[in-house]
Amino acid sequence: MEVMAAKNLNYRYEPDSPPVLWDINLQLQRGEFAVVSGLSGCGKSTLCLCLSGAIRHQRDGIMSGEIWLNGKNTRDIRGAELALEVGIVFQDPDTQLFSPTVEDEIAFAPENLCLPPELIQERLDYVLDILGITALRYANPAHLSGGEKQLVALAAVLALDPPLLILDEVMSQLDAAANKAVAAAIYKLHSQGKTILAVEHNLEALMGADRLLIMERGHLIRSDKPEVILSDRDFLLVHQLADD
Amino acid sequence: MKVDPRSKMLLVICISGLALIYNNPLQLALLLAVSLALLGAFRFDIGMIGGYLRPLVSLLLILFLIQCLFTKGGQVWLTIGQLELVSSAGLIAGASVVLRILVVVNSAMLLTTCSSRDFVLGLIQWKVPYEIAFMVSIALRFLPLFRDEMQNVITAVQLRGVELKKVAWGEKISMYRTLIFPVVYRTMLKAQQLSIVMEARGFRAYPRRTYLRRLDLYWADYVIMSLALTVTVILLVGQIL
């Protein structure tokens, strides 16, 4: 069953500016874990914003093509209700958390969607447990380390139990130890059946993914298993993706 | 002893209200003392007050001087030739203005002793629409961000070798005018990112929302609120009569 499908997706900022995304066709099956990678400026973050509905509902620009989430066209889903279909976590740990405690942060989304307090409590306990951050329940998010902040941001979107998770370079600003913790959390969620689309500029960040997709200048140029692409030295060199 | 934010809000309203009515520096000074005592009681770090008040010092000084020079009456303390500059009425007026502002600012700081969640819940349980309650809480949250950005820019300018103290006043003002732009821009960028994040988590999906925690009023709150109201009413009546 398709959890997400993008058909003929194109996007540009202005009518006469060059396309940021062109002719993107992408499907994700239930439970699939795909990583999108490419150089800075290839459009991967813009892709995340389009797929999560943030573009079109909140940002300007001209988008054409269709995006289907869980069998519904995003055009037909009300802005804030997209939160039930897809959860998106961004790169910067400092601009995603705004509540006085981790508990409040995680409860924010279910409260917005009018879930009853008992159910919110259940979700809260579950999410804290599955990400291993129960100890941080009453902590002030502003005082946490980068890795912990990203885990809390992840928890906050998980609270609505969306079928699809989009992770926009969530590991770029973290060091090796924090990366490991966040990657472990991502793998765990995958093993629990979540469909995940992660964008990372580091090709090797998430080797356990089912698929690695490479973007270049707004277009998807290759889709394969991570090991296959990473062992193709010629391809990596031609597209300037090799680390050395 | 946990005090409901609504009790604190009432205290702020009462104290600020009295401050606006009183004209006498002595009464205002007493109010200031009361507000400081309350801040201490609610465990506000008194040392932080300096940090909040420092940017206001020049403003307060200017206001004091203006009131002092333009209010005449009573005993004259300072003249230049035939011009009466400072009179006792002027001093009293100047002191009153400064103290009044200090009282209002100090009592508002009482509100920072509650967590933003409690503050929002307090407003909502008093029937303020939740969008407005959140707006207030986030605006409050942005003030220190704005201040941080200003501090960053000042540090960056100095690290570029520009000795701010040696810059002439005229040039300094035009420099600050140009520098305010990136500060505002970056703060607005943060605000925009925050709004995307909040909406991605369903904010304003529906006209109402549910809440994990609720605030309850305990006997301490009832005591505080009734005491505050009675004392304020008595003082008001006393002032009018």
Place this chain on the structure above:
Amino acid sequence: MSFIELRQVEFCYPRQSSPAVTDINLKLEKKAITAVVGPNGSGKTTLTRLIIGILPPDKGEIYLTRSPLARYTLAEVGARIGYIFQNPDLQLFCPSVAEEIAFGLSRAGQGPQWIKEKVDFFLEYFELDGYRNSFPMHLSQGEKQRLAIAAVLAHEPEYLILDEPTIGLDAFRKKQLVEYLHKVAGLGRGMLLVSHDMAFVNKLAERLISMENGRIQSDSERRGRLLNEG
């Protein structure tokens, strides 16, 4: 005496129970490329902030060209040491790229022609020519970084400190940054690189200092890469 010297320096952030750095004894030479590595929280950034004078040490002394750091104003330190923040946004504040590089140059009293030549030089050197009139906030992360480096270098500091310059850069731009930093070293300046990225550090550093839990764990010389690079 060394360009920068730290003796028994210790610093603790307010409201933290343990110090961010302790027992720091360090001498840094003006012409060398030194790298400080270590995990997050090891105190690397705190160390740079102490050296530049944004933070005052709780214990110990810091010397810059033989004088106590405490005697310098922030501007005087900035004239000698160029500091590149981890987030270049924190130090870009002009309406255009050219103005950013030119900022503060009028104080040197050299006249507009000299300033123009300098700006042109750095725009070309760091390949920012096409962005001369662009708003700095619209540049990419890598471009902003180059701009920050250019703007700081325009004041001809004797030394540079770069805090985690590789964060947010992809493989290609990291390689580019290594080249740019080689170019900077080619202009005769030493630098202090703070990074958790060992691959990056290995391409540049002549001296490697590792930190953990606020202390210096090791300090070793490596054969300078600059000597055998083409």
